Amino acid sequence: EAQVTQNPRYLITVTGKKLTVTCSQNMNHEYMSWYRQDPGLGLRQIYYSMNVEVTDKGDVPEGYKVSRKEKRNFPLILESPSPNQTSLYFCASRQVEGPEAFFGQGTRLTVV
Amino acid sequence: QKEVEQNSGPLSVPEGAIASLNCTYSDRVSQSFFWYRQYSGKSPELIMSIYSNGDKEDGRFTAQLNKASQYVSLLIRDSQPSDSATYLCAVLPVTRGFKTIFGAGTRLFVKA
Numbered sequence: 022e023a024q025v026t027q028n029p030r031y032l033i034t035v036t037g038k039k040l041t042v043t044c045s046q047n048m049n050h051e052y053m054s055w056y057r058q059d060p061g062l063g064l065r066q067i068y069y070s071m072n073v074e075v076t077d078k079g080d081v082p083e084g085y086k087v088s089r090k091e092k093r094n095f096p097l098i099l100e101s102p103s104p105n106q107t108s109l110y111f112c113a114s115r116q117v118e119g120p121e122a123f124f125g126q127g128t129r130l131t132v133v
Numbered sequence: 134q135k136e137v138e139q140n141s142g143p144l145s146v147p148e149g150a151i152a153s154l155n156c157t158y159s160d161r162v163s164q165s166f167f168w169y170r171q172y173s174g175k176s177p178e179l180i181m182s183i184y185s186n187g188d189k190e191d192g193r194f195t196a197q198l199n200k201a202s203q204y205v206s207l208l209i210r211d212s213q214p215s216d217s218a219t220y221l222c223a224v225l226p227v228t229r230g231f232k233t234i235f236g237a238g239t240r241l242f243v244k245a
Contacts (some may be wrong), residue, residue: 052231061141063221063237064177070230079232111176120167120225121233124176 023048027112032104034132042097042128044112048063052117053095057081057108064111070095071117102132136160137224139236147244152209156222159203164176165225166198166205170218171238177221181207212243 022065034040046053054069056079066079070089084106086098095114099106112125138157146152158166164183169177183189183196183205195208205224209216222236 056235061237063137064233064235069232077239109174117231120165120182120223121177122179124178127174127176129174 023123025112025114025123025125027110027128030066030128031057031128032128032130034130036132037101038101040099040102040130041071042099042110042112042130044095044097044125045093046095046114046123047093048114048123049092050114050116050123051092053089053112053114054079055087055095055097056111056113057084057106058111059108102130104132106130107132135236136226136234137222137236139220139222141237142240143242144239144244145244146212148212148214150212150243151213152216152241154209154222154241155237156207157203157222158204158205158222158226158234160224160226160234161199161200161203161225163203163224163226166196166209167223167225167233168196168205169196169221169223169235171221172214172218173194182240197236209241214245215242216241217241217243 037131051090055067056064070076105107148160171177181196183198189196193210199205219238221238
């Protein structure tokens, strides 16, 4: 089954404690991205990757890092989380020229 | 001006009625347009894609595109309570590379 797997689904952490949200896809897609979703603001892109070792900033990259060492995996790293990073996060993958068609289940992150 | 604008709603319609959801976009040369349905706390689900002016029908859903007016809409015929969700409009502007731009979404309630 074609899918994007994100973990964890829920995470509560404290300010400054490094965390990683994992994302894996099984469709051999080149394009992967991370979004955050906040009420009234919709989905905003954090980072994206066009292929292995090729990553670039989206619209709201501050405070986040990503890596793309393998085609299937695209982890999101928060080196020093802050309360303003409390949000619902989605990983997505797709063909380069297609729509965002496959989303992970989402990670609800709370930073206290 | 936001790149993709939607009325946040909520839009409330009785069961069996036609729900009409609207979206405007700012990039005049955009070529690809999408509608997503998102249930509360869940990931977005792609329900319609449209690339040329006119109407595109898929079951109870009809997407309408008017590039001259920079306007795209989604009609849901015979609305059901299960259609109650947030509907996201998304655009793939040529000028933004392969980045998808999402609207903030319109909440739809279908009353039984």
